[in-house]
Amino acid sequence: MSKIGGRITTHVLDTSKGVPAAGVRIELYFVQKDVESESKLKVTESVTNGDGRLDAPLLDGGGLEQGIYELHFDVEEYYATRSTEESMQALWTVVPIRFAVSDTASHYHIPLLIAPGGYSTYRGS
Template identity: 70%
Template sequence: MQLNAGRITTHVLDTSKGVPAAGVRIELYVVKRSGDVESSRKVAESLTNTDGRLSAPLLREGMLEEGEYELRFHVDRYFAQEAQTELVHVLWTVVPIRFAVMDAVSHYHIPLLIAPGGYSTYRGS
């Protein structure tokens, strides 16, 4: 493995309340394909802090390689602890975001904007 300066970071915002989403468990997987067979291996796990961010990158400098990755945001527990009285049902349990790392020396910031009825993401800075 060649060492490099790339890293993966994220944060989570609850757009239904306009606040950071604290306590969201996030897992990072490396995805590999061999023909029609796909496998994934968990390489990192963390929890968002009170600012909806991680205390450290999921992959630090020197650990990022080109390839396919998947972030899994476990939002079900967040919504259960933050339940609103008018909130009857939350559709999302785990939000997967799969992305390609084409440049292993870059910073990949992949935020999640979550609400009980929808979510979105983008490549941040």
């Protein structure tokens, strides 16, 4: 079976609670750059399910192009649905993660680990 194309996936974990982060809105952008300017083209958006994952890849089936992509995780909206204390402690509004796609047949899994005072990411599998 041959690969049709690569894909972009993600998941979000709330490390302050040790649980998946359900209900996080995620937007995917393709970044177009030249010498003098930069623009972002919105590709898609989705919301994490009860397991902190998306029901489908953000991009797959041959739509993946070489270039720069950026994920926007709306963590302000996520924390607004939590306790007042958590909501008041949350520093971040939107967490942007910019990454380069060089192999259009690869799987780019970009997880986000969040807490009211910090976040981290890595290339998953």
